[in-house]
Amino acid sequence: MKFTHILKFVFLAAVLVLAGCESSVEPEDPGPGEEEVITTVNFTLTEVGNTSNVVTAQWRDLDGEGGSDPVISGFTLEAGKTYTGAIELLNEEENEDITEEVEEEADEHQFFYTPDAAIASRVTVTITDTDGNNLPVGLEYTVTVSAGAAVTGSINVVLGHYDDAPKDGTTRSDESDIDIDIPITIN
Amino acid sequence: MRIVQCRHAVVWVGLTLGCILSGWQPLQAGIAEQDETAILSGVVQDAESGEPIVGVVLAVKDSPYGTTTDKDGYFRLDLKMQNEFSLQVTMLGYNSLERQIFLDGDSVVNLKLKSAPVEGSEVTVEDERDVVRESTQSITVLDEVQLQRTRGQTFSETLKEVPGVTVLQTGPSIAKPVIRGLHSDRIVIVNAGVQQEGQQWGSEHAPALDPFEAARIEVLRGAAGVQYGSKAIGGVIRVSPQEAPESGGVRGNLNLNGFSNNRHGASALSLQGTVPQIAGLGWRVQGSLRKAGDSSAPDYVLSNTGFAEQNGSVTLGLKRQDHRFTGYLSLFSTDLAIFRGSHIGNLSDLQRAIERGRPAFEREFTYEIDTPKQSIRHVLASLNYKWQIPTAGVLEVQYGWQKNNRQEFDSHRRFSSEPPTEAAFALELTSHSVESSFKHLPWKNIYGKFGVSAIRQGNVKQTTGYLIPNFRSYDVGAFLIERWSARKLTLEFGGRFDYRWIKAFPLIDRLFQERRHSYSNVSGVLGMIYAFDESFSFGINLGSGWRAPGVNELYSDGVHHGSAQFELGNADLQTEKSVTADLTLNYETDAAHAQLSFYRNQMNDYIYLFPEADPVLTIRGAFPAFSYQQTDARLTGFDGFAEYQFLSWYRLGVSGSLVRGDDQGRNEPLIFMPADRFKLTHQFHLPDAGRLWTENHLHLTTQMVARQDRFPEGIDYADPPAGYTLWHLDFDGQLSIAERPLNISFSVQNIFNSSYRDYLSRFRYYVDDPGRTIILRLQIPFGSH
Numbered sequence: 001m002k003f004t005h006i007l008k009f010v011f012l013a014a015v016l017v018l019a020g021c022e023s024s025v026e027p028e029d030p031g032p033g034e035e036e037v038i039t040t041v042n043f044t045l046t047e048v049g050n051t052s053n054v055v056t057a058q059w060r061d062l063d064g065e066g067g068s069d070p071v072i073s074g075f076t077l078e079a080g081k082t083y084t085g086a087i088e089l090l091n092e093e094e095n096e097d098i099t100e101e102v103e104e105e106a107d108e109h110q111f112f113y114t115p116d117a118a119i120a121s122r123v124t125v126t127i128t129d130t131d132g133n134n135l136p137v138g139l140e141y142t143v144t145v146s147a148g149a150a151v152t153g154s155i156n157v158v159l160g161h162y163d164d165a166p167k168d169g170t171t172r173s174d175e176s177d178i179d180i181d182i183p184i185t186i187n
Numbered sequence: 188m189r190i191v192q193c194r195h196a197v198v199w200v201g202l203t204l205g206c207i208l209s210g211w212q213p214l215q216a217g218i219a220e221q222d223e224t225a226i227l228s229g230v231v232q233d234a235e236s237g238e239p240i241v242g243v244v245l246a247v248k249d250s251p252y253g254t255t256t257d258k259d260g261y262f263r264l265d266l267k268m269q270n271e272f273s274l275q276v277t278m279l280g281y282n283s284l285e286r287q288i289f290l291d292g293d294s295v296v297n298l299k300l301k302s303a304p305v306e307g308s309e310v311t312v313e314d315e316r317d318v319v320r321e322s323t324q325s326i327t328v329l330d331e332v333q334l335q336r337t338r339g340q341t342f343s344e345t346l347k348e349v350p351g352v353t354v355l356q357t358g359p360s361i362a363k364p365v366i367r368g369l370h371s372d373r374i375v376i377v378n379a380g381v382q383q384e385g386q387q388w389g390s391e392h393a394p395a396l397d398p399f400e401a402a403r404i405e406v407l408r409g410a411a412g413v414q415y416g417s418k419a420i421g422g423v424i425r426v427s428p429q430e431a432p433e434s435g436g437v438r439g440n441l442n443l444n445g446f447s448n449n450r451h452g453a454s455a456l457s458l459q460g461t462v463p464q465i466a467g468l469g470w471r472v473q474g475s476l477r478k479a480g481d482s483s484a485p486d487y488v489l490s491n492t493g494f495a496e497q498n499g500s501v502t503l504g505l506k507r508q509d510h511r512f513t514g515y516l517s518l519f520s521t522d523l524a525i526f527r528g529s530h531i532g533n534l535s536d537l538q539r540a541i542e543r544g545r546p547a548f549e550r551e552f553t554y555e556i557d558t559p560k561q562s563i564r565h566v567l568a569s570l571n572y573k574w575q576i577p578t579a580g581v582l583e584v585q586y587g588w589q590k591n592n593r594q595e596f597d598s599h600r601r602f603s604s605e606p607p608t609e610a611a612f613a614l615e616l617t618s619h620s621v622e623s624s625f626k627h628l629p630w631k632n633i634y635g636k637f638g639v640s641a642i643r644q645g646n647v648k649q650t651t652g653y654l655i656p657n658f659r660s661y662d663v664g665a666f667l668i669e670r671w672s673a674r675k676l677t678l679e680f681g682g683r684f685d686y687r688w689i690k691a692f693p694l695i696d697r698l699f700q701e702r703r704h705s706y707s708n709v710s711g712v713l714g715m716i717y718a719f720d721e722s723f724s725f726g727i728n729l730g731s732g733w734r735a736p737g738v739n740e741l742y743s744d745g746v747h748h749g750s751a752q753f754e755l756g757n758a759d760l761q762t763e764k765s766v767t768a769d770l771t772l773n774y775e776t777d778a779a780h781a782q783l784s785f786y787r788n789q790m791n792d793y794i795y796l797f798p799e800a801d802p803v804l805t806i807r808g809a810f811p812a813f814s815y816q817q818t819d820a821r822l823t824g825f826d827g828f829a830e831y832q833f834l835s836w837y838r839l840g841v842s843g844s845l846v847r848g849d850d851q852g853r854n855e856p857l858i859f860m861p862a863d864r865f866k867l868t869h870q871f872h873l874p875d876a877g878r879l880w881t882e883n884h885l886h887l888t889t890q891m892v893a894r895q896d897r898f899p900e901g902i903d904y905a906d907p908p909a910g911y912t913l914w915h916l917d918f919d920g921q922l923s924i925a926e927r928p929l930n931i932s933f934s935v936q937n938i939f940n941s942s943y944r945d946y947l948s949r950f951r952y953y954v955d956d957p958g959r960t961i962i963l964r965l966q967i968p969f970g971s972h
Contacts, residue, residue: 038806063697065805066744066753129870163598164490164527164548174540175598176532179808 037064038098040090041157041180045075045083045143055083059180062092074154074183079122079164080147087111087139087157089178102159103139106131109177110167111138119153119184122146135169145186154181188630211239226293228263231256231276234299234884236835237777240278243300248273266290266686271581291629292672295721323679323714323728324411325351325771325784325826329404335930336917338964339453339477342398346424349406350825351784351844353861356948357391359449359482359957360494360523361561364394365947367408367786367820368846368860370419372737377415377425379515381569381587384618384644388655388737391949395519395565395591397453397498399442399475402429408826409767409786412710412732413681416640416664420732420765420790427908431469431504431513432459438970442475444915448960450552451479458970467506474499480554481524484955485942489526490550491557496521509575519565524556528953530598533808534904540555540953541905562610564592580627581636587620613649618642635669635681646738655739656699658691668712679714679728687735693742693756702742706735706762722776728769736760740794740815746805753803754796755814763817765790772827783827795850795857798902802891818852847897856897862910862946863893873920881928883920890915895946905952911943919964928964935959 006137040060040185047053055077061070089098102109106129113125124144127136138159160173167173231243232732239260246253247266256262266272274296276284281300288296325347343362346352355363355370363370376383376394385395406422415423437460444453455475462468477496482489500517528546531537540547567589574582594610624638642662646655664718670680691700708732718724742756769786796813803812828842843865848857866888873883895907921930940959946953 041806059806061804061806065746065807066755066803067697070804070806161532163530164550172536172539174528174531174536176536176808178806179533179535180806 028180037091037093038178039064039092040088041178042088042090043075043182044086045077046085048079048082048084048142053081057182059182060092062110064093072180072182075184076185076187077123077143077145078187079145079150081145083143083145084128085125085141085143088139099139102137106137106139107133107135108162108167110136110160110162110169110173111141112156112160112172113141114158115137115184116153116181118155119151119155119186122148122151122186123153123155123184125155131167133167135167137174148186150185150187152183152185154183156181188335200573222674224265224267225448226263227266227274227288227290227296228261228294229298230260230261231278231298231300232260232777232856233281234301237684237832240281240300243276243278243281246275246277248275254825262871264911267747271575278504291634291635292632293674294923295740297721299535310406311745323458323677323716323726324730325408325726325728325782325786327351327406327408327782329401329406331402332405334401335966336919336932336963338399338442338455338966339446339451339962340398342394342396342401342881345398345401346404346406350782350828350842351824352406352410353844353864353947355390355859356527356945356950356956358581358950359489359492360479360727361393361525363390363392364415364424365786365861366406366422366424367824367826367844368848368857369788372734373421374500375411375415375419377423378567379428379517379566379569379623379939380417380571380585381428381589381620382568382642384589384616384620385563385565385591386593386614386616388739391525391561392593393523395521395563396426397500397517397519398477398694399453399457399495400428400473400498400500400517401426403427407726408784409769409788410710410730410732410765412685412708412730412765413666413668413683413711413712415732416666416683416710417662417685417687417708418732418734420734420763420789423629426475428500428515428517429457429459429471432461432465433504433506434461436460436971438968441965441967441969443965443967445524445963446479447962448957449479449482450554451477453477460970466504469504469506471502471504472500476812477534479555481550482554482957483552485940485958486955487545487549488552488672489954489957490546490548491524491527491555491559493554493556494521494523495554495556509577511571511573513571513573515567515571517565517567519563519567521561521563522556523561523563525559525561526950526954527557527559527598530559533805534810535808537904537952543953546954558596559598560596562592562594562596564590566590578628580625582623582625583721584623585621587618589616589618589620591616591618610650613652614655615647615649616644617647618644620933632673633669633671635667637665639663639665653694653745656691656693656742658689658738660689662687677716679712679716681712683710684708685733689735689738691738691742693758694744704735704741704757704758708733708764709764709867723772723774725773726769726771727898728767728771729770730769731764731766733765734763734794736762736794736815743815746807746810752796753805753810753812755799755812757815760794760815761792762819763790763792763794779830780833781827781829783825783829785825786823788822790820790822792817795820816969818850820857821849821851822857823847823849836872838870838872840866841868842866842868850899853899855899858899858902859947860895862895862907865891879923881921881923884918886915886917888915888917889913892945907946908944908951911945913941913943914938925967925969929968930964932964934962934964936962 039062043057045055055075057075058073115123127138127141129137129140131137158176159178161175161177164174231240241258243256254262254264271289274286274288340854341362343354343364348362351367353365355365372388386392405425411419411423439458442455457473459471475498480493482492497520503514505512569587571585592615594613597611622640624636626636635935644660646658664685688705690703712730714728716726726782739756743754746753767788771784774781776851799812802809824846826844830840832838846860846862848860850857869887873886875881888912894910915936917934921928922931937959942955
């Protein structure tokens with residue numbers, strides 16, 4: 001009987017030792033913060049031959065995915081004009097410019113600018129920059145608006161990330177880092 | 188703060204144990220000794236041929252009682268109704284058998300002895316028939332022989348053989364068992380007596396269990412809340428590792444497996460023995476390694492689908508008179524590559540991948556485990572104490588400690604091609620559990636068990652990625668289950684009360700905020716078994732179960748990895764309740780064996796993802812939004828098998844399962860219910876090749892799976908895939924070149940290399956399931972016995 005008493009004691013002691021082996025971080029702490037996000041995409045269009053005519057558009061979602069909806073302001077363009085365009089990606093939460101990261105990895109990224117049906121015949125976007133393999137990137141582009149009546153539509157902007165399947169300049173990737181729609185008004 | 192918490196745990200662990208160890212002392216004296224006798228009878232047969240065996244010696248261990256079988260293999264023993272006792276069965280030329288029997292009335296126990304080709308070894312073979320018979324619920328037992336046929340495969344795949352069980356697959360490396368259409372948090376997995384805890388809510392989170400370690404697996408279908416507490420809504424899977432031996436020298440087993448498709452190699456070594464200096468002390472150590480590269484579908488390589496797994500365990504058992512202590516420690520570690528093509532940006536990317544119908548990128552076969560991947564470590568330690576109190580019953584106390592670490596790595600960091608060095612998210616879940624039960628001696632014709640259990644959990648996220656919040660939870664429960672037995676009829680009834688308390692730190696309005704919830708519920712069971720005769724019986728079971736909403740269901744907020752859907756938690760969820768009615772018919776004679784179950788599982792406040800009207804607009808595009816909501820749902824179905832020995836060398840088996848899931852609130856089918864399936868097996872017993880090759884069996888299996896035609900319209904991205912038929916061929920036999928025979932098996936799975944996609948394969952949107960594989964398995968026993 002004495003032997004079993006010892007065993008009971010050993011059992012109890014082992015339980016207590018294991019119970020003490022808790023994690024160094026307690027679940028009572030809320031834990032580290034949120035993942036890095038892109039909060040803002042800025043577009044700047046400058047009229048060719050008239051650098052004082054600058055048009056901007058913005059897609060901004062300061063609280064990241066979910067939560068409140070993004071705030072989107074569109075372009076107002078003039079018929080019969082051509083603009084040179086630039087795009088800027090920011091994480092305003094961390095005060096970080098993500099455009100540079102895309103620039104550094106240009107051979108694995110490509111922007112796609114696709115005007116919707118309402119303005120497809122009026123707006124042409126041409127990518128003017130290339131990566132090391134002479135394939136388009138899309139950080140720089142021109143927007144040409146043909147002459148005609150006033151119309152509204154939108155443009156779809158996608159940033160494709162090429163990881164396994166290599167970038168060929170035309171095929172979309174299965175992994176879109178950005179996929180947003182920006183309204184366009186043509187006066 | 189931390190010290191206070193720890194002391195908390197110590198106090199309640201101490202209290203529980205204290206109550207258990209001291210509190211039951213008076214009870215022991217309170218129960219009077221039983222003087223009634225009962226008849227234990229049965230037939231002993233040859234396990235292979237089914238012939239009765241004459242002259243088998245049956246002896247009650249540590250007692251003068253015993254008998255031998257007559258010319259029909261029949262025996263009869265008049266025994267005092269007493270505490271659990273051991274019946275030893277020995278016969279020259281056969282493996283001896285030892286059975287634990289709890290005599291609570293006249294009983295019939297039929298035994299099968301396996302012939303010992305070399306010399307009698309002390310192998311304990313448990314008769315699965317009794318487990319199945321004694322349960323009023325639908326249950327299937329996989330013993331060592333059956334498990335041997337699937338060695339090397341994932342834990343869930345070994346369960347595919349069980350009627351009513353299907354597998355939810357995320358590529359070739361990740362599989363989860365689905366019992367009668369339910370999985371994840373609706374199923375309880377018990378390993379070495381401890382409820383396995385490891386982020387099971389995720390449909391791509393496979394159970395962290397070493398498939399080589401299981402010596403026996405029991406699958407209980409339907410709600411079993413009384414015995415297993417919360418979460419046991421869909422069923423229970425009990426995994427029992429081999430126990431430490433009580434006698435014998437050092438001996439062991441070496442398992443070697445090879446799979447051609449993904450060039451998967453697996454090996455497992457187990458050793459066991461006793462310590463001669465310390466009476467009753469036995470030990471067992473076991474380790475396994477599995478490594479696989481990319482799998483291939485018939486038409487292409489499934490890039491990045493390999494895995495590497497290392498597991499080990501140690502068991503120590505000490506038996507002194509009426510006391511038995513078991514200590515168990517297991518370590519599980521795996522790295523699982525996830526198919527590259529499943530890393531999808533947004534919904535339109537997914538639609539493009541579906542339209543393409545094959546991977547956009549294909550690499551050469553490699554063992555390389557690239558990102559995306561998962562790394563999982565699981566440690567389980569358990570201590571078990573069993574005391575057979577001669578005049579009262581059996582007291583059991585169990586303590587379990589588990590730590591589950593899960594890391595998931597994304598393809599790459601956003602905007603960078605560098606493989607990530609840090610996990611996209613990492614979670615550490617620590618669980619302590621204490622359970623104690625007391626199985627009392629029969630009083631009149633009633634015997635049963637009551638007990639208490641408690642679990643304390645803490646979840647900590649270790650990276651910036653938010654998937655589920657940190658939380659601390661406590662669960663306590665108490666149950667009673669009793670049986671009344673007469674000659675042909677057994678009745679069962681039981682009840683349980685559970686309470687759960689949780690404190691979580693979800694991200695609300697961009698800030699971590701503390702939220703508390705508590706849930707409680709009562710579960711019950713009513714069952715009966717009626718045995719018409721020795722071979723035909725039926726059981727009826729009415730069981731209930733419940734589940735508190737999981738922390739993911741309460742507080743998810745984001746795009747779920749690879750599924751291109753935005754999941755929104757719902758903090759107002761209530762508990763989910765289920766009642767299963769199950770009718771099981773069991774028929775077993777020498778030539779035939781059949782088990783058929785019909786069931787209806789009524790679930791109230793069933794928690795599921797309900798599609799929201801508006802998508803969530805994010806920088807990565809628009810994602811369809813789903814929120815966790817509750818409805819009433821019903822699962823009805825049937826599963827079972829039938830086998831018949833037509834000729835001494837030919838046996839035909841059929842098995843099938845059918846599930847119908849309905850969302851009663853919306854009056855439409857439930858999504859992701861397994862398709863109807865049916866299996867036909869021809870088993871041939873091949874002649875021996877001298878004394879060299881014996882026990883030769885050939886199985887030809889046809890697996891037919893129908894298309895799932897019942898699904899809710901307009902929710903899924905692609906319609907269910909077509910039905911399919913697969914053919915498999917398996918050969919197994921024993922090769923006697925050494926002192927102890929080698930078990931050899933050779934299989935070809937998916938003989939015709941058919942392309943197919945299963946409805947419950949999560950990658951069915953983009954790729955086919957893996958094609959043909961050729962499997963070689965060797966089991967080499969060694970050592971003294």
